[in-house]
Amino acid sequence: MFSKKFERRIYIAVVVLIFSAALGVSFGAFILWPERRELGYEPVQPIQFSHKLHAGTLQVNCLYCHSGAVSGAHALVPPISTCMNCHAEVQPKDNEGRIRPGMAKLLEHWNNAEPIRWNKVNDLADFVYFEHSRHIAAGLTCQQCHGPVETMDHVRREHGQKMNWCLGCHKQPPTNNLKTADPTLTTRAPINCSTCHR
Numbered sequence: 730m731f732s733k734k735f736e737r738r739i740y741i742a743v744v745v746l747i748f749s750a751a752l753g754v755s756f757g758a759f760i761l762w763p764e765r766r767e768l769g770y771e772p773v774q775p776i777q778f779s780h781k782l783h784a785g786t787l788q789v790n791c792l793y794c795h796s797g798a799v800s801g802a803h804a805l806v807p808p809i810s811t812c813m814n815c816h817a818e819v820q821p822k823d824n825e826g827r828i829r830p831g832m833a834k835l836l837e838h839w840n841n842a843e844p845i846r847w848n849k850v851n852d853l854a855d856f857v858y859f860e861h862s863r864h865i866a867a868g869l870t871c872q873q874c875h876g877p878v879e880t881m882d883h884v885r886r887e888h889g890q891k892m893n894w895c896l897g898c899h900k901q902p903p904t905n906n907l908k909t910a911d912p913t914l915t916t917r918a919p920i921n922c923s924t925c926h927r
């Protein structure tokens with residue numbers, strides 16, 4: 730029906746089309762994968778670090794490890810040197826006197842000067858502007874946005890971080906602010922688009 734050369738072109742075009750469709754679908758699935766975006770997301774971490782033990786039982790203050798939350802946009806996850814303030818001394822062992830596996834991994838990273846690649850739990854879209862320090866200065870607690878982290882062996886995402894979640898709180902009356910609210914505001918926090926999209 731068609732010339733050999735033309736048939737070959739159709740064949741290549743079809744292969745390219747199928748290939749790009751497959752690529753598009755997998756890329757879409759990757760970025761939209763509900764687990765990565767939604768409530769309750771709880772990634773497996775390279776080292777099992779328990780907030781229940783450290784922030785619950787031992788009552789280490791959140792800001793000891795996440796000092797960025799009061800001073801800047803990012804709360805930050807601590808470097809290993811923060812862990813070593815205690816773990817240079819405290820190195821829990823199992824019944825047979827061997828250093829427990831999680832601790833052994835931590836020490837291995839420390840000795841090799843190799844940072845731990847913690848998986849992100851909360852991850853806002855890049856086009857959204859968010860700042861921790863403003864929220865802490867306004868009197869909010871970590872738990873209002875992250876839930877009872879001090880009871881969690883693995884941190885999970887407590888809020889979907891959709892626009893409605895942010896706006897739901899910002900839209901509340903100014904009288905709901907713990908600290909004195911700006912009397913010129915009609916809502917607890919600004920809701921104009923440029924607050925979060927700049």
Ligand code: HEC
Pocket residue numbers: 774778780783784789790791792793794795806807847848849850851852871872875878879883884
């Ligand atoms: C001893 C240090 C330490 C203390 C104390 C601590 N954290 Fe963490 N936190 C970490 C480390 C390490 C990670 C990264 C590993 C993980 O997600 O479990 C983390 C992760 C988190 C995350 C998830 C980060 C992300 O990727 O979205 C949140 C939220 C968090 N911590 C909140 C808190 C709160 C709230 C407190 C106090 C109740 C607290 N942390 C106390 C060390 C600490």
Ligand code: HEC
Pocket residue numbers: 791792795798799802803804805806851852853854859861864865869870871872873874875890
């Ligand atoms: C108003 C809600 C809110 C409050 C209050 C809040 N956080 Fe967050 N936190 C977020 C959001 C949203 C993200 C995701 C930010 C991103 O992906 O850019 C986040 C991310 C984090 C992370 C991951 C690292 C980072 O900075 O992105 C840690 C750790 C964390 N928060 C700890 C804390 C601690 C500790 C407190 C209390 C001192 C706190 N947060 C208070 C909403 C909040």
Ligand code: HEC
Pocket residue numbers: 776777778779782783787789794807809811812813814815816819821822829830831832835
């Ligand atoms: C304020 C002191 C302190 C800090 C800071 C601290 N830890 Fe710990 N950690 C402890 C204590 C105490 C234990 C429990 C020891 C025991 O069970 O005998 C512990 C236990 C552990 C264990 C072993 C859990 C098990 O039973 O196998 C791991 C892993 C661990 N910590 C990781 C970390 C990491 C990672 C950091 C830094 C992000 C960190 N710790 C920071 C005090 C601390």
Ligand code: HEC
Pocket residue numbers: 853857858859860863864867869873874890894895896898899906910911917918919924925
């Ligand atoms: C639980 C309530 C609450 C939630 C949830 C919340 N905010 Fe806020 N936000 C506040 C309060 C209170 C202020 C402080 C207003 C002030 O300083 O007067 C604030 C302030 C801000 C500011 C600074 C506003 C300015 O004047 O420049 C930004 C930006 C912001 N929030 C972004 C976000 C984003 C993005 C989210 C969702 C990911 C979010 N907030 C979720 C309560 C909240």
Ligand code: HEC
Pocket residue numbers: 853854857890891892895896899919920921922923924925926
């Ligand atoms: C308090 C913070 C905040 C304010 C104010 C805000 N947004 Fe958003 N917006 C967000 C967050 C967070 C997301 C990310 C949602 C996601 O990842 O699904 C978002 C996402 C979006 C998107 C992407 C589509 C979607 O729904 O996911 C659009 C478009 C958008 N916003 C428009 C606006 C417009 C227009 C305004 C003003 C009327 C506005 N936003 C005000 C926080 C805010």
